[in-house]
Amino acid sequence: xxxxxxxxxxxxxxxxxxxxxxxxxxxxxxxxxxxxxxxxxxxxxxxxxxxxxxxxxxxxxxxxxxxxxxxxxxxxxxxxxxxxxxxxxxxxxxxxxxxxxxxxxxxxxxxxxxxxxxxxxxxxxxxxxxxxxxxxxx
Numbered sequence: 001x002x003x004x005x006x007x008x009x010x011x012x013x014x015x016x017x018x019x020x021x022x023x024x025x026x027x028x029x030x031x032x033x034x035x036x037x038x039x040x041x042x043x044x045x046x047x048x049x050x051x052x053x054x055x056x057x058x059x060x061x062x063x064x065x066x067x068x069x070x071x072x073x074x075x076x077x078x079x080x081x082x083x084x085x086x087x088x089x090x091x092x093x094x095x096x097x098x099x100x101x102x103x104x105x106x107x108x109x110x111x112x113x114x115x116x117x118x119x120x121x122x123x124x125x126x127x128x129x130x131x132x133x134x135x136x137x138x
Contacts, residue, residue, distance in 0.1 A: 003060045005088065005103050008119040010054035012101065014046040014072040014090040022066065022074070025089075028127040029076075034135050037080045044073035046090055058103075060088055081138045083107065085115075089130065098125045104137050 017025075029035065043063040048055050060073055076087040084104040091100050101121040108116070123133050 001062050003086070003088070003105065005058050005060060005105070005117050006119065007056055007058060007103070007121075009121055010056055012055050012121065013092055013094075014058070014101075015093040016068065016070070016072045017074075017091065019066060019068065022071070025127055025130070026074070029131060029134070032131050032135075034131055034138065037078055037138050039077040039079040041077065042075045043067070043071045044075045044088065045070045046073045046088075076134075078138060081107075084118075084137060087134060087137065089134075091125065092121075093125075097122070099123055100125060100130045100133075102130070102133055102137065 026041065043066050044060045045063055046058045046060050048058060060075065062075060063070060072090055074089045076089070078084050078087060083106060085107045086105040088103040089100060092098060099121065100123040101119065102123065104118045106116045106118065120133055123129050
């Protein structure tokens, strides 16, 4: 399945997760209270159309499993939220300021038939900061 999202900030690159870091991140997320609101998760790959030079509209494809060369997103399916149906978590690993980003796919549909999104970026590359942000969104 593919999702077309919208970033609120241009020129964001989504870097691949390392398997160990991803396992630690999922262990922290599933070990906290937020796990009660998460139905399940899948791995994803974020890419951009060739004409989207500023990276405004990421396209997320679900993956069957973890792949070192493709997994740059985790898709959390939310079950008990009135706001969001899915949360997409990615990381950007630039040297000066590495950070996480979260895009929430809203449940409601707008007049054009699209699901609006909310993008929160520049979250400190710390598991607890990410979990706090996800909890506030849900």
